[in-house]
Amino acid sequence: MRIAMIGTGYVGLVSGACFADFGHQVTCVDKDAGKIEALRRGEIPIFEPGLDELVASNVKAKRLDFTTDLTAPVAEADAVFIAVGTPSRRGDGHADLTYVYSAAREIAAALSGFTVVVTKSTVPVGTGDEVERLIREANPSADVVVASNPEFLREGAAIRDFKFPDRIVVGTDDERGRKALGDVYRPLSLNQAPVMYTARRTAELIKYAANAFLATKITFINEIADLSEKVGADVQQVARGIGLDNRIGSKFLHAGPGFGGSCFPKDTRALVKIAQDHDVQLRIVEAVLGVNDIRKRAMARKVSNAAGNLRGKTVAVLGLTFKPDTDDMREAPSIPLVTGLLDMGAKVRAHDPVGMEQAKKELPEIQYCDDPYECVKGADAMVIVTEWVQYRALDLDRIKGVMAQPVVVDLRNIYRPEDMAAHGFTYESVGRAAT
Incomplete structure (x- = not known):
């Protein structure tokens, strides 16, 4: 399949390289021309064990390339993944969705034929609804399904997490969307990775709920550590x-x-x-x-x-x-x-x-x-x-x-x-x- 990955940050670059390693044709897109030129030279902007070799091997095999212009990659893509940053909005703690919505508008203008647009970025519940609204507003004739596919990658172990996931969550009620994303992840069937199909909003909430629960476990044991010091426990x-x-x-x-x-x-x-x-x-x-x-x-x-x-x-x-x-x-x-x-x-x-x-x-x-x-x-x-x-x-x-x-x-x-x-x-x- 042909995949366009919008964003070459941690999630976008790891996901794009892994999809290419599955045998898909992947183009990673980023507006930062300096970053794209560096990636073309084989320079990786983040430290992640094994990522430099993975990128290099798939570039050499011509399954992975990089560009600043999303027009052609999106027009040719079967699936377009939005993997841009969603930092905390300054002042109120909400996720800043500026980059997600900007990407959606640009994607809308370039769509051609049936395409699944997938939010890979961590986004609040209901973001997929707004992404779909923006795309249909900008391109009413677009044949598009908007889905959610949250990432569960640990920094330092991201490649293994991608290739041997605990689960793959796909959020869409559209059968064509489910089939397309099933085809994207089919190479993982040999690893018996469970694919969980849900409604889009459910998938969006799963990501936040998972991270909040893990953060709670860490905080719980840290408080027990304080008590342990006081009572003489280990x-x-x-x-x-x-x-x-x-x-x-x-x-x-x-x-x-x-x-x-x-x-x-x-x-x-x-x-x-x-x-x-x-x-x-x-x-x-x-x-x-x-x-x-x-x-x-x-x-x-x-x-x-x-x-x-x-x-x-x-x-x-x-x-x-x-x-x-x-x-x-x-x-x-x-x-x-x-x-x-x-x-x-x-x-x-x-x-x-x-x-x-x-x-x-x-x-x-x-x-x-x-x-x-x-x-x-x-x-x-x-x-x-x-x-x-x-x-x-x-x-x-x-x-x-x-x-x-x-x-x-x-x-x-x-x-x-x-x-x-x-x-x-x-x-x-x-x-x-x-x-």
């Missing part, structure tokens, strides 16, 4: 104990500094706004947002409690991105942490395996180091913020030998307290007794 064992119940499950029960990234904060805020627009109060989701914001700001105090008054002291921060295997700094817990440390008078040095260029845009006032050992040299405290694999087996004797004070604050619980005590560290983690 939150990791608590999480394992409850996660073995198959009604609960073990995923997203890892205590830490709070959730960040491009999806959970934005989507939970948007879900609250959607509910308010319909006179529904989502008290649990509202509480999740409030607790998470407070938690991220509290992490600097955790460092201060471990290392003492931070004024004039040097703090080494390991890990800046919101999670490993990505360079994404959007709403990363490191941002409020570093800001809080600076407010307390600390000097901050930082290291991240791939995220430092992005971090410099958010945190320009700190010093960046090329490796973790340079980062901790002379530091009064080391803080592990992102659980990169590079930090899981540090030479602890070397670390202690170069630090001014052997204080470690592990916000991801990647080390065992007894091991840190044996190496002579003052060690503070999350939801476990300090050593």
